[in-house]
Amino acid sequence: MLFKYLTAKNEDIPPGTATIYFGFSSILWFIIGTGLGSFNAAKLAFPDFVTGTELFAFGHMRQVHVLAVILGWISMAFAMTMMYMTPALGNTRLWSEKLGVWTAFLWNVGLSLGLFLLWLGFTSGREYSDLIWPIDLVVVFGVLLPLGINVWMTIAQRKTQGIYITNWFFGACIFMVIIVFLVGNSAELFNLTGLTEGYLTFWFAHNVLGLWITPVAAAIAYYTIPKLSGNPLYSHRIGHLHFWAIIAFYSTPASHHLLSAPLPEWLKSFASVEGVLILIPAVAFVANILLTIKGRWSMFVENIETKFSITGVLLAIPLNMQGGFQQTRAINWYVHGTGWIVAHAHLALLGMSSFLEIAAVYFGLQQMLKRKLYSLALANFHYWFVIIGFCIYWISMTIAGLIQGGGKIYEVPYIDVVIAEHPYMIARWIGGTMVFTGNVVWLYNMYMTAREGTVVPKGRYAHELAYER
Amino acid sequence: MxxxxxxxxxxxxxxxxxxxxxxxxxxxxxxxxxxxxxxxxxxxxxxxxxxxxxxxxxxxxxxxxxxxxxxxxxxxxxxxxxxxxxxxxxxxxxxxxxxxxxxxxxxxxxxxxxxxxxxxxxxxxxxxxxxxxxxxxxxxxxxxxxxxxxxxxxxxYVGKGKQVYTTEQCWWCHTLLPEHTQDWQVFGWPPYQGDMNGEMPTAFGSDRKAPDLLHVASRNSSREWMMMHFFNPRLVQPNSIMPRFDYLWGKVDVNGNPIDYAKWRKEYEAYRKGEVAYPPEVPEYARDSEIRALIDWILTSLK
Structure with missing residues (x-):
């Protein structure tokens, strides 16, 4: 297995090993994460489903779902894409394959430990930064920093003249997420309390999404779409507009999550204005990608990676339209704290981001395994189960959120809101279970690809070959 | 930048x-x-x-x-x-x-x-x-x-109670932050700027699936109601989706007798099906139990 490469010499490790290790890990975490999500959703629909034990209480399971998805699935899929895209874009090899394998190993061990402790109730009690601070330090110095060193060094030893936009994002986002982790968790390290803690909690929650999850997902699309379609990127300059607008506007609106908290009013107003300006990088990104795929829209139907990728880009449109405006005071007072926000968060992470990463993991694993996907039928099954499951989830939670918002504004007794939401809670559970099912099929498909996929000849891309079965 | x-x-x-x-x-x-x-x-x-x-x-x-x-x-x-x-x-x-x-x-x-x-x-x-x-x-x-x-x-046991609130992660469904809308007319006044100095974590919560709790003890200060509600929320609110927190009682009740959860659930099931008219009694909690600390915190701090 891959464990033997932990002790092998760097030059003896075949290129792509770290990619494969990260790729399969991320799919496994995706299954764990969505499985926990489905389990939690069942508890919200039927509160006496698995009851009476501390370990399977909702409060103990809920955040394990969130962090398994963010730090397990999404971030590992990011690492996986960095392991093969960064060298490919620099026309070079990964700086250290061995460091990559070790990062993947430490990541799995550290995250398993952190989530196990969180499951038992060892928490900091801070949303998104729930992991206790010793685990946070493991994440920064055992996972993110080695990943960063590998990516930065690979970019530095590139054999191309410029740095492609994807690598701009990769290098900068790892740097920024390390800063975000250290500053966000400084409240625990230095016992910063009160409003400072509350603010830093959401400063972290906002920035880990804005400076890590969405921009890296976009960076992946900047690679996959031109690569798959054969069209060059429409505009590198618009890509740079996207990059710098993310740095300028996405790093500041943290306090729009706390419009009701007694934070300074200037800070909240500033955050709301900056929050609308997020539309600049958002529009730049979507326009750039959709203009790149121009002329090759048939691939949206024929090619599974393009199908996932473009779906993710299209989902970025409602995502950013919601995100830009729901955080203004005019709209936030209605939807804040309701299922609408839950729907929006899943649109970002399961919709836009995950679809882009799924495409990249499909593409990268086939490239690095040098085998063509085992079954297109199963991949399509995966696609439709994830997209239909996601849509059921998204729509039902949006409706539930609007009901809840109405209940909040018109002072409806809370229990009546709970009763009204019940059908949508069942729908969300069905949707989440469909996503989970699709991912189990995906793991099987990728496992069979590694074992029995048609071998891809040197110099060819997997998606150029016809299926043999 | x-x-x-x-x-x-x-x-x-x-x-x-x-x-x-x-x-x-x-x-x-x-x-x-x-x-x-x-x-x-x-x-x-x-x-x-x-x-x-x-x-x-x-x-x-x-x-x-x-x-x-x-x-x-x-x-x-x-x-x-x-x-x-x-x-x-x-x-x-x-x-x-x-x-x-x-x-x-x-x-x-x-x-x-x-x-x-x-x-x-x-x-x-x-x-x-x-x-x-x-x-x-x-x-x-x-x-x-x-x-x-x-x-x-x-x-x-306020400090211990807040710790139970934190580790049981009640704040995934309950907020401690009434909003600047009509919301506060039901849930009470939003916090002032100096109301959380020295608090760690503030546990404002962001995803509200249940009522805000910042002033819950002003609305309901009954320790007996809290006991029933934590042991099985459906005892006092049939449509509640809150989990049961019966495990916070621990192994023994106030007199040191073991709590027979299996028996309680069986009797509750009979009540739920309408076979008996009354639900079983909720055990009196031990003085050092987690549930005592949690209710202490709610009734003392969340006013």
Whole structure:
């Protein structure tokens, strides 16, 4: 297995090993994460489903779902894409394959430990930064920093003249997420309390999404779409507009999550204005990608990676339209704290981001395994189960959120809101279970690809070959 | 550009945060919660160890004189880490800090010797200000005398209760932040700027699947209702989706008899199906159980 490469010499490790290790890990975490999500959703629909034990209480399971998805699935899929895209874009090899394998190993061990402790109730009690601070330090110095060193060094030893936009994002986002982790968790390290803690909690929650999850997902699309379609990127300059607008506007609106908290009013107003300006990088990104795929829209139907990728880009449109405006005071007072926000968060992470990463993991694993996907039928099954499951989830939670918002504004007794939401809670559970099912099929498909996929000849891309079965 | 946005979102607001003056609510939270919540060196097993006790005093522990109305005192046994604003007095805000030093003598508090705090009021330029007072120095209230005077019935395990709230992660569904809309007309006044000085974590919550709890004890102060609701929320609210927290009772009830959960569930199932008219009795919790601490915290802090 891959464990033997932990002790092998760097030059003896075949290129792509770290990619494969990260790729399969991320799919496994995706299954764990969505499985926990489905389990939690069942508890919200039927509160006496698995009851009476501390370990399977909702409060103990809920955040394990969130962090398994963010730090397990999404971030590992990011690492996986960095392991093969960064060298490919620099026309070079990964700086250290061995460091990559070790990062993947430490990541799995550290995250398993952190989530196990969180499951038992060892928490900091801070949303998104729930992991206790010793685990946070493991994440920064055992996972993110080695990943960063590998990516930065690979970019530095590139054999191309410029740095492609994807690598701009990769290098900068790892740097920024390390800063975000250290500053966000400084409240625990230095016992910063009160409003400072509350603010830093959401400063972290906002920035880990804005400076890590969405921009890296976009960076992946900047690679996959031109690569798959054969069209060059429409505009590198618009890509740079996207990059710098993310740095300028996405790093500041943290306090729009706390419009009701007694934070300074200037800070909240500033955050709301900056929050609308997020539309600049958002529009730049979507326009750039959709203009790149121009002329090759048939691939949206024929090619599974393009199908996932473009779906993710299209989902970025409602995502950013919601995100830009729901955080203004005019709209936030209605939807804040309701299922609408839950729907929006899943649109970002399961919709836009995950679809882009799924495409990249499909593409990268086939490239690095040098085998063509085992079954297109199963991949399509995966696609439709994830997209239909996601849509059921998204729509039902949006409706539930609007009901809840109405209940909040018109002072409806809370229990009546709970009763009204019940059908949508069942729908969300069905949707989440469909996503989970699709991912189990995906793991099987990728496992069979590694074992029995048609071998891809040197110099060819997997998606150029016809299926043999 | 990253540096500029970091300045605007981190450095500039810090001036606002540092100038926030602690209110009575903020002092009460900070002194009753102790240094921090969640996992920490003083509480490595997240069982609520290393937290202060809150007592309601109607008699002066030293002189025995009646105190009317009763006051709260915060008892730090020797070795219990002191509250964040005692360690870092800047968290109190400039005015409260100077009152705490000049009148409250809080700079004399020591973790090793133990401490008893209370909250007093002083007049500053015609305004009433609450400030922390180290009663073990200013009034001679020792840890033992204060606990003995209050007795178990007037002792509230507030710090441990907040720890239960934190580790059971109640804040995934309940918020502690009424919003600036009609919302507060039901759930009560939103917090003031100084209401959370020294609190860690604030646990505002963001995803509300259940009512806001910041002032829940003002709406419902029945310990019996809380007991039934935690043991099985469907006992008092048939449509509730809250999980059962019966496991917080632990193994034994108040008399030391083992709690037979299987039997209780069987009887409850019969009640739920309509086979019997009444649900089984909820066991009386043990004095040192987690549920006692949690209800103590709710009824004492969330007013």
């Amino acid at each position: 990253f540096g500029l946005s970091m300045s605007i979102t981190l450095f500039f607001p810090s001036f606002d945060f540092i100038s926030a003056e602690s209110t009575w609510v903020g002092l009460d939270k900070a002194l009753s919660n102790g240094r921090t919540m969640g996992w920490s060196f003083e509480d490595p097993l997240v069982r609520g160890d290393g937290k202060p006790l809150t007592v309601i005093l109607d008699k002066d522990p030293k002189t025995g004189e009646t105190i009317d109305p009763p006051v709260r005192a915060y008892v730090y046994k020797p070795g219990t880490p002191l509250a964040s604003p005692i360690n870092h007095p800047n968290n109190l805000g400039p005015t409260v800090k100077s009152l705490g030093f000049s009148k409250g003598k809080i700079d004399q508090a020591s973790k090793e010797a133990g401490a008893v705090f209370t909250i007093s009021y002083a007049d500053v330029n015609g305004e009433e200000w609450a400030y922390p007072e180290l009663a073990s120095v200013t009034r001679g209230w020792t840890v033992e005398a204060t606990l003995a005077t209050a007795g178990d019935e007037n002792t509230r």
